[in-house]
Amino acid sequence: MGEKYSLKYTKNDRNSNMSKKNTGASSIDSKKSSTLAIDRNTEKRILEAAKNVFYRKGLSGARMQEIADAAGINKAMLHYYYRTKDKLFDAVFLEAASKFFPNVIELFNVDLPFFGKIEYFVENYITLMLENHRLPSFVLNEIHQNPERLEGLLRNHAIVIPERAIFEFQKAMMDGVIKPVDPRQIVINMIALCIFPVAARPVIQILFSLNDEQYFEFIETRKKEVSKFIINSIKAV
Amino acid sequence: MGEKYSLKYTKNDRNSNMSKKNTGASSIDSKKSSTLAIDRNTEKRILEAAKNVFYRKGLSGARMQEIADAAGINKAMLHYYYRTKDKLFDAVFLEAASKFFPNVIELFNVDLPFFGKIEYFVENYITLMLENHRLPSFVLNEIHQNPERLEGLLRNHAIVIPERAIFEFQKAMMDGVIKPVDPRQIVINMIALCIFPVAARPVIQILFSLNDEQYFEFIETRKKEVSKFIINSIKAV
DNA sequence: ACTTTAACTAACCAATTGGTTAATATAAAA
């Protein structure tokens, strides 16, 4: 019968990949290529499809049916695995936010001189954003429409952020490597310079008449320009 | 009978404020304060309400009924004046985009030395964005979801943009006032530094634990910091 | 006064949408 998530969701309130399910997948062989070629774990396929659709349409613009179609499964399965649209969105948003808020600790923990750290961060963060250029404006906009979702993630420690970078800047100031300014401002500047050209990609392409290739080229040279821009500005005289 | 917009929209395809309508308004007096205190032009009230709702919820999240309620009028009037949700959104978006894409010509035409122009631009553009902090992320996101809308505006010359600023930067380079770099990069940097802290307002407030007052204070000092940051970076040595 | 046109309303409608359910297929235990 259709006991469905009654068990799943009562026991483990979130969807943590269930114990056994669709287990016959590890090997690439396939007796019956039932739906589509790639016969991966259904739950993952849903999430992947949901990401796709939510990124493009946003929470309110996305349609459950479209997600189901994109995943190549029955719409009821979405509710079977994620219960409601909002819960499914939560899962998507968590992943998006984790990517969006760079693991600054990691990106700043490299063993490099201070300015090298900045170069490393800029280069990697832009690359990361570019992997899915819809992510920044998606995250920013959804947070605007419902800030509580982000607050929730912070409360659960699903996401942490700036202290480390701020501390690094403070240290660099004391060492006389950079001019003294509110480090929060520098961190924001750094992130702004990385994110904006991705968040505003269509604008940039349209205004500067760049096709996709030209855009990528533009961003590629930008990676170096941005760190130069930052370092030029903050380095102590 | 309900000929309605048949005339209006066949004659002048866009909603350009109709000839005579609700004419008894110029004077503040009011014989019958029918619905609410402010008895302004209905069409304007709709647009105002629509702006409010669309900014908060986006195109797909907004509900016609909510807009009607916000305007304090019957829902049918929305269609009477603007025909469809999408057309109404067009009107809202046009206004939003015009604000978002700063009149760079104007902001750069002030009679000031080059660095003064930058200060002037930064100060004014941040102020402008701050007036409605939902605008940047709204515009950016809607463009992402439907770039054609922006292209349409450009085609109609409803919006023009960067040439002037770019030219100014080129000139400054030739005069040896600033270092030689692709001026497009500088323009983008300038705009990024202004827009991001507004587009990411909830993020900043949450991460840095700022209440509204503290946020505004932060942005206020930022106005000066940003132009310092830019000028420090680009001025010729 | 009367006729025409514009502004406005309440009720309605078809389509869409998130979500449910009863039935079925499939795999795992027993």
Place this chain on the structure above:
DNA sequence: TTTTATATTAACCAATTGGTTAGTTAAAGT
């Protein structure tokens, strides 16, 4: 093999939503 739990489907449903319409009020013309 039988039983039991899990995975999947097609059909359905109530609520919402953009949009329409027939009719009403109010203002201009005439």
